[in-house]
Amino acid sequence: MNALIQPGRILAGRYRIDQQIGVGGMAVVYRATDLNTQHFVAVKVLKPEYNQDAEYVARFQREAEAASKMTHHNIVNLLDVGMDSSGNRYLIMEYVEGQTLKDVIREKGRLSETSAVQITIRILSALQHAHSNGIIHRDIKPQNILMQSDGHVKVADFGIARMANKNTLAKGDSVMGSVHYFSPEQASGKEAGVTSDIYSVGVTLYEMLTGRVPFDSNNPVAIAMQHIHNTPVPIQQYAPETSDAVCHVCMKAMDKNPAYRYQSAWDMARDLRHAISGQVGEMEPRIVDGRLPGDGESGGMQPARRQPSRRMVRKKHPASWWVITLLMSLVVCYGLFVGTKAIYERVVNSAVVDEYLGMDVSAAQRKIQRAGLRPEIMEINHPTIKAGEVILQAPQEGTTLRKNDVVVLTVSKGPSTQTVPKITNLTVSDAITTLSPYGLTLTIVEYVVSATVPAGRIISQSPEEGSVCMSGDAVSVSVSGGMAVVPNVYGRHLADAQELIAASGLSLNQNITFLETDDTTMHGLVAQQSPSGGSEVIASAKVSLTLYRVPSMMARAKVLLSLPQTESMMHVRVTLVESGVEYTAYEGDFPANASREPEVELCGNEPGMYTYRVYCDGEFAYQQQVNME
Known part of the structure; x- marks a missing residue:
């Protein structure tokens, strides 16, 4: 795919490219139709010339990683990640119908104070969500703010975002961003933080209010220097109708010192609401030159003036040469100690990234953890590499990191379309292992009676062998349950019936029912069974019995249960063990406020000593002896 993607092409068997809608520094954006939902989506494709560039691939990965951590109504949501048959990476994102904020500013010149503030509050809402998830955007600007036709605001392009807990930057990351909007610390090549995004929001608000950026030049370096050293032209010089309060918020956000800016997006949004109301x-004061407005001569929202300081002149006294020598020796020793300690800590607290390409993801994760680093996984489809294999890593082999830094692994999910392998006659566990490299899962539909296929092996599958399906699809199977013939136990005592059922490889259903009769000769004998004698069933089937009983011949006893305290309804089952057979004698539900020591009546076929067992919500609680009379 060395040329632009042509309309009509289908990615991942699902997304039909409709038209190109944008080109950025590292990617081309298309509008496409999701053939499953018939909704429009945006497809962001890394430019072909960057597919082999580890730095740009890592940036593209970071955008996917950052977007996958966020779901917010003011952020463009990520829907899918993948790689086409030529190895080109793409992101499937929510499609936003409308213009960028930059387009709106170009059309209108400048926005009203109310509109600018409302848009800024929505940008800050998105950033608060991102920052709460440990993500710094680092490239907030009007070009990355999408304005939907219905008025909704969406923050886009986390392509140079980074995780706030990552201490390392890829090559060139420190100066990434758009020079008109990035912060003084970014202009100085320092690491960006939450307050760097706040600064960029301040610049964006300034441009909405005035129709121009605060610093401009034909030379990007000159613009960067202005961010570091110059003070912006006051907003009211270009937009005199702007209130002092809104100007105050904007200039506080654009303070040169990150410590003097708003410390969170929420704080800035709160002050904007206070300003327009x-x-x-209720607003935060602005700190200038280390002082609050209102100190000394300043008042209101104006910056405080620096007061001249008096110099204290001390008379120098000569010191003995040995005192000077001693002090210098101490300084040298301290310097050697600090330097040695720093070198030691750097060696002990650093780790070198190994090569993980081609490794199984589990093995790669263990290797990264043994090095004292933290693995993060991003999965994408790959047309030729099997699922679970590492196909990309960031940073690259040989990079030195601090302990506990993050290594991002891109792992193949296998091709987006798969040819289903044969799994009939395999055990379920072997079938799952066979399907895993194809990115397919297994669903058991039913167990069927089979005298020819051993129990536990697959009899049929759907889709059939050789069919084409999507990675992530499930293969439905029918599994052999083996075969057993149900014995005829009609008219037998319970213990005899249990013995015959077990000898046939079957088990007895403990929920025995009773049929009352006046015939004393039938008391305790099997009246009905299900399945009926002679039926062919799977080997794990249970046989249900109904016993005759004569009420006057039943042995009875009342027992006091001891139930645990609960905060919800509890199901209680009491069983009796008779002639080695356990069956249910009582079942009931008890609300949380019911007595924990209820009295229940148990019935046995004959007088004598019985063991009764108590189960609470399916879990065995205790057992005791009871004499039935």
């Missing part, structure tokens, strides 16, 4: 007294 007239609650100026």
